[in-house]
Amino acid sequence: AQKVTQAQTEISVVEKEDVTLDCVYETRDTTYYLFWYKQPPSGELVFLIRRNSFDEQNEISGRYSWNFQKSTSSFNFTITASQVVDSAVYFCALSLGNTPLVFGKGTRLSVIA
């Protein structure tokens, strides 16, 4: 069975600090897909990134970056120079390719001005 663990339940940082959200996954399959979603206070779920198991290249998008390491089964998300608008719950999720997403329990990030 697949499992996603987000050990950090809540994180609080001061604006402009860098913050890393951890995601550890479990699967026996060699082909899988990892996702990050953002849920701002308004409640909707916003897709951020998808990564497949064959692509271990790190990705950077503006202040966001993702570090995928198969050796440690981790797909961590870093926000550089955090802003108040980054305050949200962030979910990591896993799919095997033909299966629905399995979500972690989420990490609530609070960025304080």
Added chain:
Amino acid sequence: DADVTQTPRNRITKTGKRIMLECSQTKGHDRMYWYRQDPGLGLRLIYYSFDVKDINKGEISDGYSVSRQAQAKFSLSLESAIPNQTALYFCATSATRTGMIDTQYFGPGTRLTVL
């Protein structure tokens, strides 16, 4: 207009009532999903459908049923609502792509309160 819509957005009901939550999408996707979100538990899968004639149970299907009326519509029913079904419900859609999973896109959510 939103690609994935859910109605109602908010609903308060009483124990024992039958409730239907509706989801419609204009994305042309064949796959649709229902999740519920509870504080501290993340999103858990209730039911999913890969096409109109396909219905599959998810992790927490007990107490729920679904209907896929058309490719664009997927309804979730609570036959006899109970208070522990109070939660935020999300519908999601995705497309089938040969060789890889496509991203799931979510509706705005329905906040259901069962008194």
